Amino acid sequence: MSLEDIRKEIDVVDAQLIELLEKRFELVAALPPYKRQLTDELREAEILSKIDSAYIQSLYREIFRHSKQMLKDLHFSEDLIENQR
Numbered sequence: 001m002s003l004e005d006i007r008k009e010i011d012v013v014d015a016q017l018i019e020l021l022e023k024r025f026e027l028v029a030a031l032p033p034y035k036r037q038l039t040d041e042l043r044e045a046e047i048l049s050k051i052d053s054a055y056i057q058s059l060y061r062e063i064f065r066h067s068k069q070m071l072k073d074l075h076f077s078e079d080l081i082e083n084q085r
Contacts, residue, residue, distance in 0.1 A: 028067045031071065035071070
């Protein structure tokens with residue numbers, strides 16, 4: 001396998017990751033009516049326990065961080081809309 005072949009495969013995987021992350025954040029955006037608190041430490045620990053790689057765990061911690069920020073932003077936006085009515 002050549003460097004070019006490996007890069008092409010990485011590009012395919014990157015495209016899949018982007019698609020999956022976009023789907024994940026769409027689902028996160030649907031959470032506010034069902035969530036009572038921003039952080040579910042048990043859920044995060046459960047997800048992380050399924051991952052052996054410290055590198056991937058670190059990436060997931062970033063995904064969690066961005067998901068929480070997205071939820072904060074959505075909640076803030078909804079509060080603004082409610083206050084304008």
